[in-house]
Amino acid sequence: MATVLVEIGCEELPAAACREAEAQLPELCRRLLGVEPSRVLITPRRLVLLVEDVPERTPDEWVKGPPVAMREKAATGFAKRHGVAVEELEERDGFLGVESPGRPLAEILPEHVEGILRGLAFSKTMRWNGDGLRFPRPVRWKLALIDSEKVVGEGSFGRRFTSGPIEMPDASAYLETMRKADVEPDALERRKQIVDGLDDLGGWTDPNGVLGEVVFLVEKPVVVEGRFDARYLQLPSRVIETTIQHHIRAFPLGENRFAFVANGGDQETVRAGIENVVEGRLEDASFTFERDVKVGIDSLAERLGAITFFQGAGSFADKTERLAKLVEALGGGDAALEAARLAKADQASELVREFTELEGHVGAEYARLAGYPEAVSAAIDEQYLPDGADAPLPQTETGRVLSAADKIDTLNVSFGLGHRPTGSRDPYGLRRAAIGLDRLATEGNLAILRELMDPEVAEFVEERFEGLLEAPVEYVRAARRASVRDLGSVARLAQALAALPEERFAPIHTAYTRASRLAEKEEGAAEALDPALLIEDAETELVQALERVDPQIAAALDAGDFGAAVESAAELGPLLDRFFEDVLVIAEDRAVRANRLRLLLNVRDTLGRLGELSQIPR
């Protein structure tokens, strides 16, 4: 048994490519070498497999050829393909064949190295020379060892600039040899070193989650603490955070301190350089920030007429007007209305042009600086929430109202202009906006009138409940046809219907489907119910119950008491059973028949307040 080392040396790979390789290498190793890898080691410059207990020969293999009966026809070709004479073919179980001897590992390993290079699948690849291989970045060396025997390549390379070509004495000496050459090959170990270094400095945060990338940006991590001039703390904290995290992949330590993960270098030199870069960026941001603050948020808001929101949907000033109307319709108070007026002001700011991902936050900061109450600036801050599937909702009531208004307007405008998302294309994030609205209505308990959305939008938004709620999709589809005015009610009704025990739900469902089926099949229902034409007791009782129950259901739905609505509806169940038993709907007398059909339609309409119950399969 041997220990095998395979190292593929690359120019600096993107972190995403490192992770893709990390995920695929074990399976590739199993497939090619037939053995689980002992270690998968990844740095930006190398992909490494260390495999212990690899058999030094592949096993002999019986290659089955044509049946003995076909000797005349097929044996020659088969023998030729396998480089043997026809007479040399052996016979086993009625078939001709050849015993193909196993191959020595040293012979087959170079093929496996190529197999790894070509077997890895990456989302983004390039070419760099004429050999046709595609890889995320150029491959510059390959090394394969069986114990101390070099099978592919000459040696490896240590860290850039401090260590040149290095000799690899033995496959099992890989880790210690690389560590001597200033490279920590193990990504988990690098991560640990980084986290330890950050912990030593204390109070570190990683709000944008760059740690996973940093692990693959360095071969030898050195955590360096830096500081910037405290006068930059006047900047909005998110601007500082973004500068530190986004631009230099460093970690805020609070106040004016941050931690940078260097890839070697002289600590003092590197520290001075990074501080200079951070201050340069912050100076750049401060310059812009001060110009904006001098203009002030109110004046910025007045400039919105000159900025196009969306071709065909006017300017941001037009959007602001629509927002104010929507906020009012959503029951927002004075603070929410003020927030709506200022919500898009930061689109006219220079800082948002530089930090587009900070829209909202910048406006909120400018509103605070202008002395607006916290409810106003918080709402501006939160207007784009929730910005992801599990992202938090706005914490303030004004924020929820403004966020809903913004989403309704964006959806109405985009759909109106024909930008409905397709399966894979959703460039304006409309699906996310729709899900956000649904969550505001349910988790956020915000009353959002369905009529505020254009019909096509309402349908799209309500369809999103199907993936969002635990209730089966059929219940959601049924509830969407209910006569409730509020978006959240659709969800709560679907849940109430789904939560109803089978024995309570079955009679309502049966009643609805029977009534609607029969009433729809037969033509000639009367315009209105004529009490004088009621003959049987079952009919009269049903009419009386309907007169009582219908307003009850309507009132319960209006009050959002879906349990009560469903309970009221359930009262009709037994009466309908009796009705169908005792009464012949298709009566001889045409007037009586028309009257009975009308009664069934009324039953359907009353139960139909709860939704299109026939959507729910029984």
Place this chain on the structure above:
Amino acid sequence: MIGTLNAYWGERGAVIMQPYHTELGAGTSNPATFLRVLDPSLPEWRTAYVEPVIRPMDGRYGENPFRFQHYFQYQVILKPAPDDVLDQYFDSLAALGIDLVKHDIRLVEDDWEQPTLGAWGLGWEVWCDAMEVTQFTYFQQLGGIDLEVIPAEMTYGLERLGLFLQGKQSVFELEWAPGVSWGDVYRESERQWSQYNYEEAPVDVLQRRFDEHEAEAEELLEKNLPLPAYDQVLKSSHAFNMLDARGAVSVTERAAYIGRVRKLARRFAQLYVGADGDRPG
């Protein structure tokens, strides 16, 4: 700095070119890069040159010491990219006086795309103690055409490198020549050009110019004169950048303008690549 780079790359067989004579948004658009890289009949080409880059949207009236509508790139093309291209590049930093061991120099993924030229490539920004000093790209496609021979492009930001080498905090204070600062030479010009780009440039004239350059490019392509046509593509691209700076382009119009320039660049590239043999230059 420029002298050092010229000497360094000159020694390595690069043809030292001069800046182009019309406004370019990047050194990549200079025919010494775009045309030579695209040319399938030219298996090898090495060049290095300074390019003044004109980006109307980046002007800050000479008030912001980090943003300008006019600055300098140093552009190197090695076609095909040699196996040791990165080592050659790092050595050029050493030639400029950067101690590669003392500093933290690394490559951070940054893929390049220029939609108006139908061009993209993969590469990095090169960090020197987190300052981005060079954009390094392996071109994959230009003018919508997949390249047979893959070149490496290195674009040094001369002002940034200067800050780094001189240990200065503001480009205004950069020593441009002994006793002469960058600010002395360019600050007033930044102020005036920013005012022109943002406030004064006549929108209707620019719109007309865009149309005219586009029409002329198409006409020249018809007449099988790709080289003069290429200049018209560059000029229409600049007219678009000016319109953008004047705020005269909405989001959807933007896409339409970019589409028009890209279409021209594509047609140019196809003609240029297809018209082997009798092509001048």
